[in-house]
Amino acid sequence: MASTEEIRSNLAEIVNEIAGIPVEDVQLDKSFTDDLDVDSLSMVEVVVAAEEKFSVKIPDDEVKNLKTVGDAVAFIERAQNG
Amino acid sequence: MTGQINVSTGAEHTAVLGLGSYRPRRVVTNAEILEQIDSSDEWIQTRSGIKERRWASEDETILMMSTNAAKEALADSGIDPAQIGCVVVATVTHLYQTPAIATQLAVAVGAPTAAAFDISAACAGFCYGVSLASDMVRAGSAKYVLVIGVERLSDITDRTDRGTAFIFADGAGAAVIGPSDEPGIGPVVWGSDGTQHHVISQKESWQEAAGSYQWPHLTMDGNPVFRWASFEMAKTAQQALDVAGVKAEDLDLFIPHQANMRITDAMRRTLKLPEQIKVARDIERQGNTSAASIPLAISTMRENGEAKSGDLALIIGFGAGLVFAAQVIRLP
Numbered sequence A: 001m002a003s004t005e006e007i008r009s010n011l012a013e014i015v016n017e018i019a020g021i022p023v024e025d026v027q028l029d030k031s032f033t034d035d036l037d038v039d040s041l042s043m044v045e046v047v048v049a050a051e052e053k054f055s056v057k058i059p060d061d062e063v064k065n066l067k068t069v070g071d072a073v074a075f076i077e078r079a080q081n082g
Numbered sequence B: 001m002t003g004q005i006n007v008s009t010g011a012e013h014t015a016v017l018g019l020g021s022y023r024p025r026r027v028v029t030n031a032e033i034l035e036q037i038d039s040s041d042e043w044i045q046t047r048s049g050i051k052e053r054r055w056a057s058e059d060e061t062i063l064m065m066s067t068n069a070a071k072e073a074l075a076d077s078g079i080d081p082a083q084i085g086c087v088v089v090a091t092v093t094h095l096y097q098t099p100a101i102a103t104q105l106a107v108a109v110g111a112p113t114a115a116a117f118d119i120s121a122a123c124a125g126f127c128y129g130v131s132l133a134s135d136m137v138r139a140g141s142a143k144y145v146l147v148i149g150v151e152r153l154s155d156i157t158d159r160t161d162r163g164t165a166f167i168f169a170d171g172a173g174a175a176v177i178g179p180s181d182e183p184g185i186g187p188v189v190w191g192s193d194g195t196q197h198h199v200i201s202q203k204e205s206w207q208e209a210a211g212s213y214q215w216p217h218l219t220m221d222g223n224p225v226f227r228w229a230s231f232e233m234a235k236t237a238q239q240a241l242d243v244a245g246v247k248a249e250d251l252d253l254f255i256p257h258q259a260n261m262r263i264t265d266a267m268r269r270t271l272k273l274p275e276q277i278k279v280a281r282d283i284e285r286q287g288n289t290s291a292a293s294i295p296l297a298i299s300t301m302r303e304n305g306e307a308k309s310g311d312l313a314l315i316i317g318f319g320a321g322l323v324f325a326a327q328v329i330r331l332p
Helices: A004-019 A040-054 A069-081 B041-048 B062-077 B102-109 B122-139 B206-210 B222-244 B261-271 B290-303
Strands: B013-022 B026-029 B052-055 B084-090 B115-119 B144-152 B170-180 B189-192 B200-202 B218-220 B253-256 B312-319 B323-330
Touching (some): A040 A069, B013 B062, B013 B122, B041 B261, B052 B170, B062 B084, B062 B144, B062 B170, B084 B102, B084 B122, B102 B115, B122 B144, B122 B290, B122 B323, B144 B290, B170 B290, B222 B253, B222 B261, B222 B312
Parallel strands (some): B084 B115, B084 B144, B253 B312
Antiparallel strands (some): B144 B170, B189 B323, B200 B218
16 A cells, blocks of 8 residues: 555656646645645646546545645545555 | 349548638637626636637628638539538537528538538537548448538627636538548547536526526536546547557647647647647637537648648547547548
8 A cells, every 4th residue: 555655746746747836846735726726627637647546536526625735645545445 | 022222332432622611700808708707817818728719790690600611611622512412510509499500501502402401419510520421421322511510609608607708609610521532531439428418508498498588508517527528538539540540640630629728738648649749729719619619720720831731630529418529530
């Protein structure tokens, strides 16, 4: 099972590829919209890429709850363990 | 059982022989859209890539725009209009349930007795029409077929809806399809997903609207549409390349339905298209013109020199239904 740091780092690469945000900025306490300027459409792309990368399903209803990088990492961890 | 029925035989190969377009005269800027919605030029541009669009004036009817685009396509093809055996119009904004606009268009372009009908395949309409036309020519049902994509989406746009008011626009595009010595239209990859019928839809039926003063506008749930278009449609586009036997590096042009610049960018990323392939970005100046967007985009690319005769183009239409269709074509 991937560690929190591994998930964060992989997620950071996804955010970098899609939204051009430097990987080092993608930290657990950062808000996707307020800190990283990831808008709703980029968020859809991030979610789809994350689903593929981590072999999890992130339902549309859940996406609005993933406000910070930490929220997303925690959701992925739970989904992988569930 | 003694009688025998003859069967028709058609051409072995088909191609797009000519293309035409009509852009409405009136340019509508984002500033004008912003008079009725609470948004900003920057928001519209970053979410859609749209800087301006064109909305039809009263005299720029579905028939008028179609006729102009069709005549241009016929002239481009060099085909005598009397040779047209069928006219197919793809539209969702001809506001008559019946008759089809295609019959009047057939008269207007000089093919007064051609078979003629409209199809309702939303933003996939042009690609559906190209597929039907190519099959008709191959089956021998018609020697030449005129395909039109035409919309006046401004008629069914809720100009106060900040999610859609800036997207939809008007225009027409046309193609003449006919026999060819070489294959010019690849196999279609098409389908639908009616479980998502509600994500892009007219808000209520004409019957429901008749009892109220509420005009039935088009509504769209942006994020699920974006997800479907950006990822599922990239797979469809790849399949169209595969069935045509064309490698991505052999393509010259990628011309997706101009739905949203962000969808085009995401599809391009997912498809991993080589850098040198030119990508249609007509949405910047035209907005989303549904069935008309692909032929309009091709026209723009031909006019500015990005597209030339003989180029291989991957075209893909997708939209309300949900419906989709993609094929590889060689430009005339």
